[in-house]
Amino acid sequence: MDTISNMSDLGVASSRVSGITENSSVIKPSRRQFLKTSTAAAGVLALGISAPIATRRAMADTAAGESSLIDIWLTIDKNDQVTVAIANSEMGQGVYTSMAMLVAEELEVDWNSVHAAAAPAAPAYKNLMFGMQATGGSTSIRWAYDPLRAVGAGAREMLIQAAADQWGVPAIECKAANATVTHAASNRSLRYGELVDVASKMSPPTDVKLKTPEQWSILGTSAKRLDTPLKVNGTAEFGIDVQVPDMHIATVMACPTFGGKLKSVDEAPALAVKGVKKVLKLDDAVIVVADAYWPAKKGLAALSPEWDRGANAGRNNESYRAELLAAIENEAPVAHDQGDTVAALTAASEVVEALYEVPHLAHATMEPMNATALITEDGAEVWAPTQGPGIIQRVAAGVLQIAPEQVKVNTTFLGGGFGRRFEMDFIVQTLLAAKMMGGPVKLIWSREEDMKHDFYRPASVSAFKAVLNDEGYPTAWHNRIACPSIMSRVFPNSVKDGIDGQSVEAANELPYAIEHQRVEYKITETGVPVGFWRAVGNSQNAWFVQSFVDELAAKAGIDPYAYQMKLLEGHPRHQAVLKAAVEASAWSERSASKPLGLAVQKSFGSYCAMVVELEPDVKSRLKIRHISAAIDCGIALNPDTVVAQIESSIVYGLTAAYYGEIDIEDGAVKQSNFPNYPMLKLEQMPAIDVAIVNSGEAVGGIGEPGLPPLAPALTNAVFFATGDRVRRLPLVKAGYSV
Amino acid sequence: MSYELNINGETLSVDVDADTPLLWAVRDNLKLTGTKFGCGVASCGACTMHIDGQAVRTCVLPVSAVVGKEIKTIESLSDDNSHPIQQAWIEEEVPQCGYCQSGMIMAATALLNNKANPTEKDIDSAMTNICRCGTYSRVRKGIHRAVELMAAK
Structure with missing residues (x-):
């Protein structure tokens, strides 16, 4: 079953577009007046979304059966084939499947008949939570939940109306099911494929009625993933697999120090390698272009570039750590303030204090960074495993001095994303190489380049002070954080009064009933480029906060579960997941022979709690016996995907907690490849149970919420087992063998 | 140099340097892209193929070392996901x-x-x-x- 195709394989070619302008403001989707038919090839019902999304209609070239695909979300052809355009990037999280499920549910078709196709880059495919076509922040299903169901429902209503008109009966007497419209009273039925010609000439409904969850037959089920069949036989096309006629293959080395420049390079040793075509000099990097990857790599290895190592050349672990620790010595911009925390701390007879630290982390996606580009007189075409096809259009337009709509973007499957593929560095290098070569170039980074030139999870320090009342519960909470700011680079306008919201997420919106709270944050640049890493600020702040709460419980001599439940009063969703995780664990038998720890965190609109149980002999080897996770993502649209994403987040978080640390030496990253930046292996995989708490609330994200509670639940268990409070990650550097 | 390789039951010829890893000969020269590049140091296993029935990491395995051996890639498993x-x-x-x-x-x-x-x-x-x-x-x-x-x- 080949269920994935590219939109260009639908038999209708993409055509020119004009006059599209980007509107980057976030618009809340409405269920009214936003469906439209697109002029498609004859006999195909093609439905898109228009106003209130601020796009103008694409200019469609209807000659010779061609149409614009630029705003189509759904096509149904005469053979009943249903194809859903997927605007978001598939990086393992299952969006090809879940987004198609949203359409298929309302459309009333059999899941096995549904195909998915990568949407091109176009304003119509904007992620409405971002205001641009990009995947991240666990937003895909949150933004698409209403619009895509409305697309399916709109098409269904049109097909019903087309049948009713043909039969001369009221539409209300007709029913759609299994890609067929039926009029029971007269025992007549027509397949969707027989109705698309008529339906495609109709105006789409201005209002559609969506099914209630009780009426669902696809949503809420573990529908089989559409991409799995392609991923068990090598046919799934990742960026690294792209083949363009006459393309060259290139590889790159950037200045090892961040911010350094290329001074000079003798090209001759590379050009002497058989198959090498050219050495390209960028401002801060050398690219070797060849017939194939191996000669390109050999050519690059033969070079001895001279670098201007730049302002960061003297930096190292100790220097950035000293800067972070110095930053939290002083009062910093206030991210959250309630009550009078400073007065409460001053008046207290005892203040509980703790200082936590986490290092920079690399993403280490399995597929190293790569992209392919071709630049012609008409514009540019890019093939890329990217989380930001819409961003590529704008960035390429800037680099090449052309209009964004002259940039065609083909989003391939992504061999992991985790935030790394939101970045444009490798795209820009590829565009420059393709421009210099005057022909198509596929640029592939080595693993070493990938590890040494990431945008790292920021190193962060977090200092806490708390005052406890006579019962042992906090009445004052003071938290000061210092770390580099991602948003200052990526979206500087979002940083207000010194506060990058992502640097303090999970720290500044505590669900706890604490009278006096103050959270401060100091942007502290370390000279290391930082970027979005799975769960972003939640990844470190949840560890800090959930560890410190565990410290307070220990100080109070109260069971952490009872302590959390009391502090979480008034937050029933937090309480419900914590209760579910604890009840699925051996918490009631918690003892030296069963050491357990717990944590709970809301992130990306979902609530997740975890209980980690360790093998008792933690000192000789830290080994996890079992993890109980509970997740409330509102509605679990595909429960198996929900479970898979929790498993995935646990492994990602566990790898970081065990091993993760990027060391800076002389302004450059010391780690180079998996042997010195190790990954969790199958042998270490803990047993995991995932309880899904279906609250029925608004749909939440699922790609990231499973990560934040893992590390604190783990180190809280370590504390229970050993009395050792881990305040600096990773665990291997704290003396633990994993 | 030209090497004759027995890949997925076929004899295929690749013109590459002797030190070219089998992975890259297969991906770039033969355009069999199912096998992946992950680390280049035989650490991650993304490039695993079968050489005479054994799982081998091919990103550091020179083409010159596999002449005459039976090489199988992911593409050999089945035509229809039936394995x-x-x-x-x-x-x-x-x-x-x-x-x-x-x-x-x-x-x-x-x-x-x-x-x-x-x-x-x-x-x-x-x-x-x-x-x-x-x-x-x-x-x-x-x-x-x-x-x-x-x-x-």
């Missing part, structure tokens, strides 16, 4: 991003070819490939399911 390991992977929904899965599948297939009913420990020691999506527990389940499917054949 028990593929069936098991689909049933258990093993892949997420999928990038490591060609290597995982080739490592698992070699394991099962050598041992029809592996123990948990056998799986632990044979399956050392890296997966960043964390599909490990499903890889284990997939292997157990493939054992059942193979036994039922």
Whole structure:
């Protein structure tokens, strides 16, 4: 079953577009007046979304059966084939499947008949939570939940109306099911494929009625993933697999120090390698272009570039750590303030204090960074495993001095994303190489380049002070954080009064009933480029906060579960997941022979709690016996995907907690490849149970919420087992063998 | 230099330097892109193929060393996803991003070819490939399911 195709394989070619302008403001989707038919090839019902999304209609070239695909979300052809355009990037999280499920549910078709196709880059495919076509922040299903169901429902209503008109009966007497419209009273039925010609000439409904969850037959089920069949036989096309006629293959080395420049390079040793075509000099990097990857790599290895190592050349672990620790010595911009925390701390007879630290982390996606580009007189075409096809259009337009709509973007499957593929560095290098070569170039980074030139999870320090009342519960909470700011680079306008919201997420919106709270944050640049890493600020702040709460419980001599439940009063969703995780664990038998720890965190609109149980002999080897996770993502649209994403987040978080640390030496990253930046292996995989708490609330994200509670639940268990409070990650550097 | 390689039952010729790793000869010269590049130092297993029936990491294995040997890539398993390991992977929904899965599948297939009913420990020691999506527990389940499917054949 080949269920994935590219939109260009639908038999209708993409055509020119004009006059599209980007509107980057976030618009809340409405269920009214936003469906439209697109002029498609004859006999195909093609439905898109228009106003209130601020796009103008694409200019469609209807000659010779061609149409614009630029705003189509759904096509149904005469053979009943249903194809859903997927605007978001598939990086393992299952969006090809879940987004198609949203359409298929309302459309009333059999899941096995549904195909998915990568949407091109176009304003119509904007992620409405971002205001641009990009995947991240666990937003895909949150933004698409209403619009895509409305697309399916709109098409269904049109097909019903087309049948009713043909039969001369009221539409209300007709029913759609299994890609067929039926009029029971007269025992007549027509397949969707027989109705698309008529339906495609109709105006789409201005209002559609969506099914209630009780009426669902696809949503809420573990529908089989559409991409799995392609991923068990090598046919799934990742960026690294792209083949363009006459393309060259290139590889790159950037200045090892961040911010350094290329001074000079003798090209001759590379050009002497058989198959090498050219050495390209960028401002801060050398690219070797060849017939194939191996000669390109050999050519690059033969070079001895001279670098201007730049302002960061003297930096190292100790220097950035000293800067972070110095930053939290002083009062910093206030991210959250309630009550009078400073007065409460001053008046207290005892203040509980703790200082936590986490290092920079690399993403280490399995597929190293790569992209392919071709630049012609008409514009540019890019093939890329990217989380930001819409961003590529704008960035390429800037680099090449052309209009964004002259940039065609083909989003391939992504061999992991985790935030790394939101970045444009490798795209820009590829565009420059393709421009210099005057022909198509596929640029592939080595693993070493990938590890040494990431945008790292920021190193962060977090200092806490708390005052406890006579019962042992906090009445004052003071938290000061210092770390580099991602948003200052990526979206500087979002940083207000010194506060990058992502640097303090999970720290500044505590669900706890604490009278006096103050959270401060100091942007502290370390000279290391930082970027979005799975769960972003939640990844470190949840560890800090959930560890410190565990410290307070220990100080109070109260069971952490009872302590959390009391502090979480008034937050029933937090309480419900914590209760579910604890009840699925051996918490009631918690003892030296069963050491357990717990944590709970809301992130990306979902609530997740975890209980980690360790093998008792933690000192000789830290080994996890079992993890109980509970997740409330509102509605679990595909429960198996929900479970898979929790498993995935646990492994990602566990790898970081065990091993993760990027060391800076002389302004450059010391780690180079998996042997010195190790990954969790199958042998270490803990047993995991995932309880899904279906609250029925608004749909939440699922790609990231499973990560934040893992590390604190783990180190809280370590504390229970050993009395050792881990305040600096990773665990291997704290003396633990994993 | 030109090398004649026995790949997936066919004799194919590649014109590359002697030190070219089999992975790149297969990907760039023969355009069989199912096998992936992950690390280049035989650490992650994304490039796993079968050489004379054994799972081998091919990103550091020179073409000159595999002449005359039987080489199999992910593309050799079946034309229609009918191989028990593929069936098991689909049933258990093993892949997420999928990038490591060609290597995982080739490592698992070699394991099962050598041992029809592996123990948990056998799986632990044979399956050392890296997966960043964390599909490990499903890889284990997939292997157990493939054992059942193979036994039922």
